[in-house]
Amino acid sequence: MAVLNMRNREIECKIVYYGPGRCGKTTNLEYAYKTYKKQITGDMVSINTEGDRTLFFDFLPMGLGKIKGCDVRVQLYTVPGQIKYSSTRKLVLKGVDGLVFVADSLEVRREKNMLSLKDLQMNLKEYGISVFKIPLVMQYNKRDLEGEGMPIMSIEQMDRDLNRQLKAPSFAASAVNGDGVGKTLSECLKLTLLSLQRQFQWAK
Ligand SMILES: Nc1nc2c(ncn2[C@@H]2O[C@H](COP(=O)(O)OP(=O)(O)OP(=O)(O)O)[C@@H](O)[C@H]2O)c(=O)[nH]1
Numbered sequence: 001m002a003v004l005n006m007r008n009r010e011i012e013c014k015i016v017y018y019g020p021g022r023c024g025k026t027t028n029l030e031y032a033y034k035t036y037k038k039q040i041t042g043d044m045v046s047i048n049t050e051g052d053r054t055l056f057f058d059f060l061p062m063g064l065g066k067i068k069g070c071d072v073r074v075q076l077y078t079v080p081g082q083i084k085y086s087s088t089r090k091l092v093l094k095g096v097d098g099l100v101f102v103a104d105s106l107e108v109r110r111e112k113n114m115l116s117l118k119d120l121q122m123n124l125k126e127y128g129i130s131v132f133k134i135p136l137v138m139q140y141n142k143r144d145l146e147g148e149g150m151p152i153m154s155i156e157q158m159d160r161d162l163n164r165q166l167k168a169p170s171f172a173a174s175a176v177n178g179d180g181v182g183k184t185l186s187e188c189l190k191l192t193l194l195s196l197q198r199q200f201q202w203a204k
Pocket residue numbers: 019020021022023024025026027028052053054055078079080081082141142143144145173174175176177
């Protein structure tokens with residue numbers, strides 16, 4: 001849950017990158033860390049197992065400066081995507097204000113994307129949050145793999161699989177190159193801050 005300190009006019013909120021193992025969540029944060037230096041307010045913390053898989057989470061603090069008179073700070077987190085880290089994923093979701101669901105465009109990951117979205121929905125439910133109500137942005141990652149030998153799904157197919165009911169804003173991306181990373185994040189920030197403004201009547 002966001003922390004609002006209206007006396008000091010400070011807001012701190014939490015955005016979580018969710019999605020199946022190896023879909024590119026950590027890569028999104030790494031790109032943001034490298035690229036948005038002015039907004040990054042501390043080191044990126046990653047807790048990995050061997051082979052770069054996320055074990056607990058990645059964490060990246062950002063400061064957006066003053067928005068409508070308030071100093072806005074954002075904490076970006078990723079969950080570990082591997083099935084076996086289910087309880088850690090739930091823990092990382094605690095207090096989430098906005099979500100990026102990173103889906104893997106590789107055809108062979110189709111089922112994994114859908115299972116991960118279900119897992120997200122169930123974990124949110126345990127915190128009393130509806131996936132339809134929370135600020136959520138979809139990212140269809142690894143678009144650069146088109147024509148590289150392993151078939152990828154069309155955007156339309158991914159929308160049908162994952163976004164038919166949610167109707168969340170969606171972005172094609174290639175996190176390794178940085179394509180779509182900024183657009184995804186800024187849309188999620190926009191939706192999250194709008195939702196906080198509505199909830200707390202801030203900026204009125
Ligand atoms: N070709 C391509 N590879 C990508 C892209 N994004 C990530 N990768 C690669 O996919 C692999 C997994 O990326 P990670 O960012 O570690 O995936 P993750 O979602 O954090 O995985 P977990 O921590 O296990 O949940 C790495 O080898 C990345 O370089 C992309 O857009 N295109």
